[in-house]
Structure formats: structure tokens, C-alpha cells
Amino acid sequence: MQIENILSLLGIISVAGSYVVLLLGVGVIDSESGKSLYLLGGVIGVLIGMGLMGFAKLIRTQAQSLKQLEDIVKLTRVQVRHLDEMRKAAVGEVAAPATPPNNPPPLVTKVAPKVNPTAVKPAPKQPIKPA
Secondary structure (H helix, E strand, C coil), rough: CHHHHHHHHHHHHHHHHHHEEEEEEHHHHHCHHHHHHHHHHHHHHHHHHHHHHHHHHHHHHCCCCCHHHHHHHHHHHHHHHHHHHHHHHHHCCCCCCCCCCCCCCCCCCCCCCCCCCCCCCCCCCCCCCCC
């Protein structure tokens, strides 16, 4: 059970009990000293009950505001993500699509290393003898 429900329940019980105490003080008790204590207790009980119910309402309102704020943050994040994707598409930064998992990876062919022509020295020329 949530705390605001418990506070509301306690507030309602306090107010209801205070009304009973006030009714006892007004209608049943004949002595003046007892009547004033019942009336004072009833008023204090009503004030405490109303305070508990108000505090429960405040907690409930804060919880709803927090939930709304979280929803707004989620929506904003989604909108920012879409705007970023649109910006990338407009600039041309679109990432290459991923290959589907059922397709085999492309074959890799090995290429012979390139030889630096300056590193290879030509064979010395043999002098040609006239015959």
C-alpha cells in the first residue's frame, strides 16, 4: 500500500472520530468542564485529520508530476534521436546498413603484397662481346 493511501486513511479516520467527539461534546456531556475538553479534542482531531489528508494529496500530486516529467523526458529523447537521424540523413552521414544475420559474410581475397620498385635492384648487365 502506498504511503499517500495510508495517510488518507488515517486522515479520514481522524476526521470521523473527531466529529463523533464533537457530537459527544455538544449533545451528550452536561458538565461545562467535560464539554470544553470534548470540543477542544474534536477540533484538534479535525485539524490533524485535514492536515494528514492534505499531506497525502500533496504526495499524490508530486508523484503524478514526477511521472509526467519522466514521460516528457522520454518523449524529448525520442524526438532528439529522430532529429539527429534526420540531420545525419541531410548531411549524408548515414551509416551503412548492417548485413542481415542470415547472409554469410563476404569472401575476403588475399592480395599479394606490392613490391617497392626501388627496393629491387636490376641484375647487372653483362657486356656483349663482339663475335
